[in-house]
Amino acid sequence: MDLGLSERHRALQAAARDFIARFGHLSPPVGGGGGRKRPDRKALDWQALLIEHGFAARAVPRRYGGYGAEPDVFEAAIITEEFNRAGISLGIQGQGIRMLVPTLLEVGTEAQRERWIGPTIRGEVIWAQGYSEPEAGSDLAALRTQARLEDGQFIVNGQKIWTSSAHFADMMFLLCRTEPDRPKHLGISYLLLSMDSPGIEVRPLPTMTGHATFNEVFFTDVRVPADQIVLGRGEGWRVANVTLKHERMLLGDASKLMHRLHRLQALLAETRVEGRPLLASPVWRDRLMRLQGEVLAAKYHQMRLLGEAARGEESGLGLLVVKYYGSTLAWRLAALAVDALGEAGLVYDPHDDLAEDDAATAWYADWMYDLGLIIGGGSSNIQKNIIAERGLGMPREPKLQGGA
Incomplete structure (x- = not known):
C-alpha cells in the first residue's frame, strides 16, 4: 500500500485543518464511556456541520442526506487522523450510523433508504440492536423471538437482552424467527421496529459504570408493518451478517x-x-x-x-x-x-x-x-x-x- 499523499489528499488535509481551526471550539467532548444518552443539541449541531463540510456521512449519497463523495480509504484516514490529533469529535458514532446505514445501503429497499438514512445520519433517529437473547448470545441463530404475519403486519413476541441504547432509542433493527419450520439459520428475518410501539417493555440493566447502558426488552404482540422487513422473509441471517461486519469495525x-x-x-x-x-x-x-x-x-x-x-x-x-x-x-x-x-x-x-x-x-x-x-x-x-x-x-x- 502506497501511503504517500496525492495533491488531492493534501488539499483535503489542509481543508480538515482549516475546518478544525475555524469550528473546533464547537465540538462536543470526546470519550467517557459513551452510549448512555441521546445526543444533545450541541452534538446534533456538530453532526450537521460535519455533514455539510463532508467530514461525516462523507460517502453517503446526497439523495439520502449525505455529503455524496466517492468512498476513499485515504480520505477517511486523513479526516480521522486530523480530528484525532486535534482532540475533536468525529461526530455521532452510534449503531444506527455505523451499522444500520451501511446495511441499508447494501441490502435495503429504496424506500427504506429514503425513509431512514437521512434522519439517522443526522442523529435525529437513534437505533438499538435487537440481536442477543438469554439463550441465544454466542449461538445467535438459536434465537426464539417469534414474528407471524397477520393482515399486512408482523406480530412480534419474545425477549432480547444486552440491548444497548434501548432505553432511549427511537427504533430497533430486530432479528426474529418468522419461518419456524425451516432450519434455524434460514428461518430468521430482519425487521425495523419503532420503540414507541405498544407491547414493548424496556428494563435497564445497570453495569459497573453505575449506568444502565444495556437493557432487557420484552415484546408482547408488537406490530411491525410488513414493508419494514429488510431483504425478505428468511433472509435475516444474511442481513445480520452484513450488519455484524460493520459492528466488528465499530467495536474495533x-x-x-x-x-x-x-x-x-x-x-x-x-x-x-x-x-x-x-x-x-x-x-x-x-x-x-x-x-x-x-x-x-x-x-x-x-x-x-x-x-x-x-x-x-x-x-x-x-x-x-x-x-x-x-x-x-x-x-x-x-x-x-x-x-x-x-x-x-x-x-x-x-x-x-x-x-x-x-x-x-x-x-x-x-x-x-x-x-x-x-x-x-x-x-x-x-x-x-x-x-x-x-x-x-x-x-x-x-x-x-x-x-x-
Missing part, C-alpha cells in the same frame, strides 16, 4: 484507538510525580510505545480492510480479528491511563452527568465500559474460536457429551 475502530492514544500521551506528559512528567520515565514511556505500535498496526490493518471493501474483495480472516483485537486494545489503553492517574480519578460519581466529561474520571468510565465490550458483540473467547476455526482452518473445539 482504529480511529477510536488513535484518539485514545493521543489522549493517553497527553495524560502522561501532564501527570507529574516528584516534579517530573511520567512521560520522562523510561518505564512509562516503554509501556506507551508498546501500545503505540499496536495502535498503528490496527490503523493500517483497518485501512487495508477498507481498501478491500471498496474493491469488493472479501477480507476473510483480516476482518475477523478486528473486534477481538480492537476491543482488548482499547481496554489496555484505558488501563494504562488508570494506572497513571492512581487515586486522582477515584472521585468518579456515576450519578453525576458531568463526571464523565472530566478529563481524569472519563478514563475510569472508559476502562469500566470497555471491559464489558470485550464480552459484548461476541466475547473474546468465542472470537478466538471463530478466528481459529473459520479463519485458520484449525480443528473445531471438542464438544462435551451429556453437558458434563
Whole structure:
C-alpha cells in the first residue's frame, strides 16, 4: 500500500485543518464511556456541520442526506487522523450510523433508504440492536423471538437482552424467527421496529459504570408493518451478517484507538510525580510505545480492510480479528491511563452527568465500559474460536457429551 499523499489528499488535509481551526471550539467532548444518552443539541449541531463540510456521512449519497463523495480509504484516514490529533469529535458514532446505514445501503429497499438514512445520519433517529437473547448470545441463530404475519403486519413476541441504547432509542433493527419450520439459520428475518410501539417493555440493566447502558426488552404482540422487513422473509441471517461486519469495525475502530492514544500521551506528559512528567520515565514511556505500535498496526490493518471493501474483495480472516483485537486494545489503553492517574480519578460519581466529561474520571468510565465490550458483540473467547476455526482452518473445539 502506497501511503504517500496525492495533491488531492493534501488539499483535503489542509481543508480538515482549516475546518478544525475555524469550528473546533464547537465540538462536543470526546470519550467517557459513551452510549448512555441521546445526543444533545450541541452534538446534533456538530453532526450537521460535519455533514455539510463532508467530514461525516462523507460517502453517503446526497439523495439520502449525505455529503455524496466517492468512498476513499485515504480520505477517511486523513479526516480521522486530523480530528484525532486535534482532540475533536468525529461526530455521532452510534449503531444506527455505523451499522444500520451501511446495511441499508447494501441490502435495503429504496424506500427504506429514503425513509431512514437521512434522519439517522443526522442523529435525529437513534437505533438499538435487537440481536442477543438469554439463550441465544454466542449461538445467535438459536434465537426464539417469534414474528407471524397477520393482515399486512408482523406480530412480534419474545425477549432480547444486552440491548444497548434501548432505553432511549427511537427504533430497533430486530432479528426474529418468522419461518419456524425451516432450519434455524434460514428461518430468521430482519425487521425495523419503532420503540414507541405498544407491547414493548424496556428494563435497564445497570453495569459497573453505575449506568444502565444495556437493557432487557420484552415484546408482547408488537406490530411491525410488513414493508419494514429488510431483504425478505428468511433472509435475516444474511442481513445480520452484513450488519455484524460493520459492528466488528465499530467495536474495533482504529480511529477510536488513535484518539485514545493521543489522549493517553497527553495524560502522561501532564501527570507529574516528584516534579517530573511520567512521560520522562523510561518505564512509562516503554509501556506507551508498546501500545503505540499496536495502535498503528490496527490503523493500517483497518485501512487495508477498507481498501478491500471498496474493491469488493472479501477480507476473510483480516476482518475477523478486528473486534477481538480492537476491543482488548482499547481496554489496555484505558488501563494504562488508570494506572497513571492512581487515586486522582477515584472521585468518579456515576450519578453525576458531568463526571464523565472530566478529563481524569472519563478514563475510569472508559476502562469500566470497555471491559464489558470485550464480552459484548461476541466475547473474546468465542472470537478466538471463530478466528481459529473459520479463519485458520484449525480443528473445531471438542464438544462435551451429556453437558458434563
